Amino acid sequence: MKRSIASGLVFAVVLTGCTTSAGNYSSAGLAPIPGSITYSGQPRTKLTKSPAGSSFPHTFTDQWGREVEEIYIIQPDRSLLIAARHYRPVFSLDDD
DSSP: OHHHHHHHHHHHHHHHHTOSOTTOOOSOOOOOOTTSTTTTSSOSSOOOSSOTTOEEEEEEEOTTSOEEEEEEEEOTTSOEEEEEEEEEOSSOTTOO
């Protein structure tokens, strides 16, 4: 009996961690860095043909020479939100 209660509690804890929506970006997003589309503020031109909620990548080189890829999401007010940022390695060890 105690084992089934413990199993139920563990299952409940695991399940509560899974209830968050992966596509919900309600936060302010990442802070822009030099090279980001939104570094000097939101762009003047609005993305009118792309639907709200759609995403697109932007790749650039930061001030330290690293290649950066950011993923932007178009908000309902047509502003951009930086949803993800990935730094690519400067060199690869598996170059043959």
